[in-house]
Amino acid sequence: MATAELTTTQKPDWAGRYFHIDQVLNSGGPRTDPQFAAGDEVKKFLRETSKILVIGAGGLGCEILANLALTGFKDIHVIDMDTIDISNLNRQFLFRPKDVGHSKANVAAEFIMKRVPGVKVTPYFGKIQDKGEDYYMQFHLVICGLDSVEARRWINATLVNMVDESNPDSLKPMIDGGTEGFKGQARVIIPTVTSCYECSLDMLNKPTAFPICTIANTPRLPEHCIEWASVLEWPKVFADKKLDTDDPEHIGWLYKVAAARAAEFKIEGVTWSLTQGVVKNIIPAIASTNAIIAAACCNEAFKIATSSAAYLNNYFMLIGTESVYSYTFEHEKRADCPVCGGEAVDINLKSDTTVEQLIDILIEKQDIQIKKPSLSTSTKQIYFQAPPQLEQATRPNLEKKVSELVPDGGDITVTATTLPFNLSIRITYSS
Amino acid sequence: MIKIWSMKKNEDAAAKKKPKTSAAQIRVQKDLTELDLPSTMQTHFPDPNDLLNFTLTITPDEGMYKGGAFKFSFAINTNYPHDPPKVKCLQTIYHPNVDLEGNVCLNILREDWKPVLNLNSVMVGLQYLFLEPNADDPLNKEAAIEMSKNRDQFLSNVKSSMNGRNIKGVQYDKVSVS
């Protein structure tokens, strides 16, 4: 890697390397953003200053990395916690059979640096949760090619929480790509400005789940037999052992049990790979859908980084199951979004103000309209109105001073039936 | 650069720390503190600091399961409300929609779960199973067959199962509180 870096950074950009891309960077069009700094300034930003983070080096990630490198981004970071599996090779084109078992992030980074001179790709083989705000703060832009809802919710919340009104650099546009068979979506999330990932949580296609009684009594599909093995039989046989979907022995056991049940009900189609697919909830990945979505994401990244053209506002949906249908719309922010919605207010208290008095202050605040608030910090409950047991357990706190429970500058999360969303209050004390 | 960026670093603006409360945590707090449960349902938190794991006891005051106290465990993961809560019956009970391992056939716990539903809806759904057991979605097939074929026998089986008797070789837990 060190040698690749040395040779590539020494090599100047050859003549004509950016001929096509420079056509859009040399001068603005009639609709270009007035901020657009045509010419050297924008090129310098794109190629020397901008730092972009790619989350995920799988099906979408491979495409994204290649596109970014070829568009002229030169300082790219990539995170992925996975290692390369033989089944990835049909579409994750940065990987070869010799790479099986190695880190996706490391192999992808090395491949791109070898193939596209002058591009520096810094890999991190691990989880996004390993990194903190100081890490994410260094990037101008984040692109996600993830297959996990949980990881997306995490990075979305992290980027939204990082936004600091007094520091414009803390606002990191996030471009999120996702595919499922012939369907896909690309969206631009400007944390706290546009709707966020959490805002659209109820729009997601949920994984197919079969009624448990069908699985138990009237199986018709191979999937029913596999779910019977994993949902009903596994906990029955291995009461305390958690099913590990990455353990081939566990999958093997499920396969054997599911196949026996399928035979009993004369159902065909239970295979080892279907078993793995069902329990790991693997959605069919089609290389060309990944290519379309990754391309859309990277064009938006390029436009956002350069201001050379209007960027997506804010949701692009591709539906390849009905011919080629696509739809772009502005997904609206949800006022009751637990991540970007709600309100934050600063409240200044005397250092001897009690929790009960704070609750009265909240109830009396005309602009909030709150009844029966429940309060907590990120680590402990302060006062819960219900259920009875928790109300009793937290009741002694009512008499305590807020300053005993929350440090100066600390935050309290407030929920209440009358609030459609949560309220976050930041406490400061005056002596 | 789009407008939201300033090209120059604003060195002196120190990042304000924001709350670290996760979306799942806030939703669980909202769901729990807004629970509006009838006197027939009670929650219990073995560790009051752990909001993600608790039990619910249902004591129906009408219907054929009246007089019993039925205990369920709730386990909520950090991907809530995308993922539904995991609910299991902690006793061996004689019910067409609950199997002997405690699995419960309730649509909103699996195929019909949506993030707009909440813990209250799940609890109300569970209570409904005791008022209106449904023989069409059986998990305990024998109980379901008995219920649709011979209602009197079924009712008597329910009563004796609640008293901790053995029915057709299955030992049921005593759940009767009266």
Ligand SMILES: [Zn+2]
């Ligand atoms: Zn949001």
